[in-house]
Amino acid sequence: MRKDLELYDVTIIGGGAAGLFTAFYSGMREMKTKIIEYLPFLGGKVPYYYPDKVIRDIGGIHAITGAKLTEQLIEQGKTFDPTIVLDTQATEMERLDNGNFLLTDHRGDQHYTKTIIIAAGFGPLRSVELDLPNAEDYKNHNLHYYIREMETFRDKNVVISGGGNSAIDWANELEPIAKSVTLLYRRDEFSGHESNITKMKNSSVTIVTSSVIEQLHGDGHRLSSITIHNTESGERKELALDDLVVNHGFIIDLGVIGNWGLEMKDQTIQVDASMQTNIPGIYVVGDLANYPAKLPLIAGAFYEGPTAVNSANQHIVPDEELEKLYSTHMDAFIR
Numbered sequence: 001m002r003k004d005l006e007l008y009d010v011t012i013i014g015g016g017a018a019g020l021f022t023a024f025y026s027g028m029r030e031m032k033t034k035i036i037e038y039l040p041f042l043g044g045k046v047p048y049y050y051p052d053k054v055i056r057d058i059g060g061i062h063a064i065t066g067a068k069l070t071e072q073l074i075e076q077g078k079t080f081d082p083t084i085v086l087d088t089q090a091t092e093m094e095r096l097d098n099g100n101f102l103l104t105d106h107r108g109d110q111h112y113t114k115t116i117i118i119a120a121g122f123g124p125l126r127s128v129e130l131d132l133p134n135a136e137d138y139k140n141h142n143l144h145y146y147i148r149e150m151e152t153f154r155d156k157n158v159v160i161s162g163g164g165n166s167a168i169d170w171a172n173e174l175e176p177i178a179k180s181v182t183l184l185y186r187r188d189e190f191s192g193h194e195s196n197i198t199k200m201k202n203s204s205v206t207i208v209t210s211s212v213i214e215q216l217h218g219d220g221h222r223l224s225s226i227t228i229h230n231t232e233s234g235e236r237k238e239l240a241l242d243d244l245v246v247n248h249g250f251i252i253d254l255g256v257i258g259n260w261g262l263e264m265k266d267q268t269i270q271v272d273a274s275m276q277t278n279i280p281g282i283y284v285v286g287d288l289a290n291y292p293a294k295l296p297l298i299a300g301a302f303y304e305g306p307t308a309v310n311s312a313n314q315h316i317v318p319d320e321e322l323e324k325l326y327s328t329h330m331d332a333f334i335r
């Protein structure tokens, strides 16, 4: 270990919603905090996949766009001036004889820390892409794997492929903006929130089930239509479109974090009720944390962050009582 390395109380891997709120809370506990984030910006999935979408399931916030929530989370996460290292992937972890950890990033730089809170989501963000020969040609033109600006779709004929929460969310969000929205799904039962499915079914969205995209047609730059195959009837037909949104989920790839000796379950990391992993001093929060009845929602991460921070603090100072802290009188909030 290099002697000049600064020792942090907690190093948070991942600066998404979970990592940012965790950093805020560790600041409340006066823990010296560092965030290491793979992307060149903070916020994780929310600004990456859905800055314009309205989020409606956070207690006390009736409705907020992904971009606004991210802006507020970043401001809150920076309240106690954590060290923020962007564009950096944590790749290796070594537990030292003194119980502290040495993290190494993809550049070979090292980070010295008493505890680690992993808030890495599904790893570096990557969507499941269409497995069709010419799909790459249309990507970033009018074949989309995420939606950064809803206005792009104004008065367009949009086809959405997918039947999970995100696909149904997008169908409902785009329906008032687009000229038409068609939702294409390989199954015949959806897996989104009941109220969202009902809303979509009662809207002008055209729902095509038991169907998959078989071919993409266009000029090699812009898609103009797709061939869809009904896997039940065997029927094939061509569907004209202006934009295709593919929502087939995410590739969970933790990279080398998967080799750190952490107990894994379904490509996520197993934790107990205090967010503790099988390695003392390492905790997991957000989408990557796995425990019974886990909900991969932002609201859940807002509970997990403080829990992990309190556990990390107790790991550092075992005799200290778990304080019940409230934020009201913190100087950092008084501007």
Ligand SMILES: Cc1cc2nc3c(=O)[nH]c(=O)nc-3n(C[C@H](O)[C@H](O)[C@H](O)COP(=O)(O)OP(=O)(O)OC[C@H]3O[C@@H](n4cnc5c(N)ncnc54)[C@H](O)[C@@H]3O)c2cc1C
Pocket: 013, 014, 015, 016, 017, 018, 019, 036, 037, 038, 039, 043, 044, 045, 046, 049, 050, 054, 055, 056, 057, 088, 089, 090, 091, 119, 120, 121, 122, 123, 124, 125, 166, 169, 255, 257, 285, 286, 287, 288, 296, 297, 298, 299, 301
């Ligand atoms: C389209 C869509 C709509 C959604 N809508 C809602 C909604 O309405 N309400 C809701 O509550 N939830 C919603 N969700 C889920 C919500 O976005 C996630 O639960 C939440 O973003 C998880 O936050 P996180 O911080 O755990 O992970 P992420 O946001 O994925 O952040 C993880 C961060 O870790 C970084 N990272 C990964 N590996 C490393 C590494 N080795 N080193 C450094 N950095 C690393 C990544 O770059 C990323 O920035 C939606 C998700 C999607 C995709």
